[in-house]
Amino acid sequence: MSAPRPRYILGIDTSCDDTGVGVVELLLGGGVQVRANRVWSQTVHAQYGGVMPELASREHVERIDAVMGDALADAGLRVEDIGAVATTSGPGLMGALLVGLMYGKGLAQALDVPFYAAHHLEGHIYAAASEAELRAPYLALVVSGGHTHLFDVPREGEYVLVGATRDDAAGEAFDKIARLAGLGYPGGPAISEAATRGNPDAVPFKEPLQGQKGFDFSFSGLKTAALLAHKAGATPEDLAAGFERAAVRVLVKTALRAAQAYGRETVVVSGGVAANRALRKAFAASPVRAVFPGKGLNTDNGAMIALAGAAAIQAGRLPSSLTEGAVAYAPLANPQP
Numbered sequence: 001m002s003a004p005r006p007r008y009i010l011g012i013d014t015s016c017d018d019t020g021v022g023v024v025e026l027l028l029g030g031g032v033q034v035r036a037n038r039v040w041s042q043t044v045h046a047q048y049g050g051v052m053p054e055l056a057s058r059e060h061v062e063r064i065d066a067v068m069g070d071a072l073a074d075a076g077l078r079v080e081d082i083g084a085v086a087t088t089s090g091p092g093l094m095g096a097l098l099v100g101l102m103y104g105k106g107l108a109q110a111l112d113v114p115f116y117a118a119h120h121l122e123g124h125i126y127a128a129a130s131e132a133e134l135r136a137p138y139l140a141l142v143v144s145g146g147h148t149h150l151f152d153v154p155r156e157g158e159y160v161l162v163g164a165t166r167d168d169a170a171g172e173a174f175d176k177i178a179r180l181a182g183l184g185y186p187g188g189p190a191i192s193e194a195a196t197r198g199n200p201d202a203v204p205f206k207e208p209l210q211g212q213k214g215f216d217f218s219f220s221g222l223k224t225a226a227l228l229a230h231k232a233g234a235t236p237e238d239l240a241a242g243f244e245r246a247a248v249r250v251l252v253k254t255a256l257r258a259a260q261a262y263g264r265e266t267v268v269v270s271g272g273v274a275a276n277r278a279l280r281k282a283f284a285a286s287p288v289r290a291v292f293p294g295k296g297l298n299t300d301n302g303a304m305i306a307l308a309g310a311a312a313i314q315a316g317r318l319p320s321s322l323t324e325g326a327v328a329y330a331p332l333a334n335p336q337p
């Protein structure tokens, strides 16, 4: 006899510097609903100007219990109500990943419920399942601090990499240009806010990889242009406005070209940069159906991992083994030949 379908799925992400625990409910009609999404964003790294892996691991160890307690309280559940546990197993910082993975596996074993190891990028994509049912085929654009990937998803769970950044990730470019302009960290929201007060035509930003046939991205040229303009005295607001417009244009244009080439009508846009208002507006005005994650689900979190676990359960995938290890480098798909 097969096991009953779990109702509440707990998701854990500790891949970088956010301790995230979320809970989703698998509804009887087949839908999913986010019941809780708690994220502890580590601030200890700010003084170093970048994430310190060992400190990240230690903070995850110290915080994860409390974050889970808060998530369960938000959902109005006891830990025994959890019917399945999903946890990011990669990619990410090895020590940081291990904290969540050991915690998730231990919890699943103690509760005697199925355990699902989840891919961090698949989690980002499934974050959008909070807003609309994700039904393949579709195109998925993952734009975060560490990733800029464009996937074709011809069938549920199948990912074909059609483009990626050749240098910096989109969010990384927002962060670096914000730092250069003295706008603070994280750079995405800071750039977005400053851009509303700037003139996007003041600083010329040339579109990267213009004329390419493929669907790759590049942000290093925009970074250099920003540096030169900064040295020439451009204001932070003008820099922000010009850069944001250029970055949004290149992301949307490339995704639209790929959607047309692959015959896809839906583009799922996720990852931290998907929180960007200008990006959302540009996709909304485009001919594709763009689906974004709900509030609080763009940047790293545990609910997106619970949503990926829910999708695995709905697709009838078998649970992962409790011997599943963490993987620092784990491509979601192989590059096309």
Ligand code: KG4
Pocket: 143, 144, 145, 146, 147, 170, 171, 172, 174, 175, 186, 187, 188, 189, 192, 271, 272, 273, 274, 275, 276, 277, 298, 299, 300
């Ligand atoms: O998904 P995420 O939490 O981290 C990774 O998995 O890498 O994304 C964080 C990134 C940061 O680079 C941050 O600057 C960017 O997302 N970000 C934004 C916005 N909010 C966050 N970028 C542009 N506009 C935003 N509103």
Ligand code: ZN
Pocket: 120, 124, 144, 271, 299, 300
């Ligand atoms: Zn992420």
